[in-house]
Structures are given as structure tokens and as C-alpha cells.
Amino acid sequence: MNAIKSLNLLVSFLLELMMLCLYSYWAYHSREIVVMRYLLAVLVPVAAVVLWGIWAAPKSKRRLKNPARSVFKLALLLLSAVLCFKAGQQSWAIWFGIVTLLNAGLAFALSQDY
Numbered sequence: 860m861n862a863i864k865s866l867n868l869l870v871s872f873l874l875e876l877m878m879l880c881l882y883s884y885w886a887y888h889s890r891e892i893v894v895m896r897y898l899l900a901v902l903v904p905v906a907a908v909v910l911w912g913i914w915a916a917p918k919s920k921r922r923l924k925n926p927a928r929s930v931f932k933l934a935l936l937l938l939s940a941v942l943c944f945k946a947g948q949q950s951w952a953i954w955f956g957i958v959t960l961l962n963a964g965l966a967f968a969l970s971q972d973y
Contacts, residue, residue, distance in 0.1 A: 878936050881951075925972070933973075937960075940952045
């Protein structure tokens with residue numbers, strides 16, 4: 860059982876990194892002005908990191924309590940999938956959304972902090 864929990868935590872971490880990539884991809888493809896593309900491709904993931912750091916990071920003083928934290932994390936992850944879908948990467952978005960939901964469901968089933 861510990862191996863499954865560890866694997867699920869690894870998948871959670873990889874999903875979080877992929878979320879940042881998807882935010883950047885959407886931001887880059889959402890504007891036509893080149894300067895804005897690069898600026899948003901950096902600023903949108905940074906904003907997600909700041910929000911995550913304030914309300915979801917383990918050592919944050921303002922960390923949300925569950926279930927609000929789990930809803931917050933799931934919302935940020937699924938929002939990146941929706942934005943990726945809007946940016947034209949439908950298959951990536953669908954797979955990301957499915958893996959995110961499976962990961963969250965397994966964490967809940969294992970009574971794992973999500």
C-alpha cells in the first residue's frame with residue numbers, strides 16, 4: 860500500500876509541474892502581440908505558483924484546511940486543462956483532466972492528503 864501512496868504522490872507532483880506548463884502554453888497562444896505572449900507565458904504560471912504557495916503549500920501560514928484545500932488544488936489543475944483545451948490541445952487537455960481526476964480519487968480512497 861505504501862508503494863501505491865508514493866506513486867500517487869509522484870503523479871501529483873508531476874501533475875502540478877504539468878499544470879504550470881499548460882498555463883504557460885495557454886498564455887503564450889492567447890495573444891497575438893509577441894511581447895504579450897512572452898510576458899503572459901511567464902506571469903500566468905507565476906501567479907498560479909503564488910496562489911498555490913499561499914493556500915496549498917504544506918508550510919504556508921495561510922494554508923487552507925481540507926476539504927477547501929483539495930477543492931482549490933483540483934480547481935487550479937482542472938482550470939489548466941480547460942485552458943489547454945481552449946488553446947487547441949484537446950487531447951492533452953482531456954488526458955490531463957482524466958489523470959487529475961483519477962489521482963484525486965485515489966488520494967481520497969487512500970485517505971491521502973490531497
